[in-house]
Amino acid sequence: MSTQPEITATRDELARVRDRMSDTVAELEERLTAPVDAAKQRLDVAREKLDVVQVIRDHPWPALGLAVGVGVAVAASGADRKAANATVDATRTAARASAETVKSASKRVASATADTARHGPSRARGAIVGALDSLAAKLAVALMEKLREPAPLPVTPEPSGLGYVEETAPVTGSDPLAG
Numbered sequence: 208m209s210t211q212p213e214i215t216a217t218r219d220e221l222a223r224v225r226d227r228m229s230d231t232v233a234e235l236e237e238r239l240t241a242p243v244d245a246a247k248q249r250l251d252v253a254r255e256k257l258d259v260v261q262v263i264r265d266h267p268w269p270a271l272g273l274a275v276g277v278g279v280a281v282a283a284s285g286a287d288r289k290a291a292n293a294t295v296d297a298t299r300t301a302a303r304a305s306a307e308t309v310k311s312a313s314k315r316v317a318s319a320t321a322d323t324a325r326h327g328p329s330r331a332r333g334a335i336v337g338a339l340d341s342l343a344a345k346l347a348v349a350l351m352e353k354l355r356e357p358a359p360l361p362v363t364p365e366p367s368g369l370g371y372v373e374e375t376a377p378v379t380g381s382d383p384l385a386g
Contacts, residue, residue, distance in 0.1 A: 263270040281287055
């Protein structure tokens with residue numbers, strides 16, 4: 208079993224280890240981030256200073272020589288012919304696909320037009336007949352409701368009349384009108 212002084216000593220040792228680890232991490236961050244930040248800063252400065260248009264203006268003959276050299280290298284490699292052939296092939300393929308799409312679309316339009324010409328009048332006739340049937344049914348229902356006998360009204364007894372009985376107070380020995 209541990210005693211109180213041993214626990215305190217262990218806690219103190221852990222605190223010292225944490226402090227050393229924090230110092231080590233801070234030192235590593237400083238060693239790693241400082242060179243990276245410096246490189247980023249130098250790259251940004253170089254980008255700002257490098258203006259291609261200005262370089263060409265300052266040195267036109269070397270720039271022209273470099274452009275001619277790159278052109279000769281591209282021509283010698285055959286990359287320009289390969290790119291041109293690939294472009295021609297892609298254009299032909301796209302033209303064939305477009306032609307097939309146009310043919311297919313025109314066939315669908317022609318088919319739909321023929322279908323509409325064949326079935327259009329009967330569909331229109333069916334719509335008109337359906338609307339007239341619906342209107343006739345509504346008219347018949349309205350007419351039947353008008354001709355139907357109205358429901359009898361509820362009968363409530365009135366305060367005076369045949370079915371009314373007036374309650375009277377019981378007569379006690381003397382009648383004031385009898386006298």
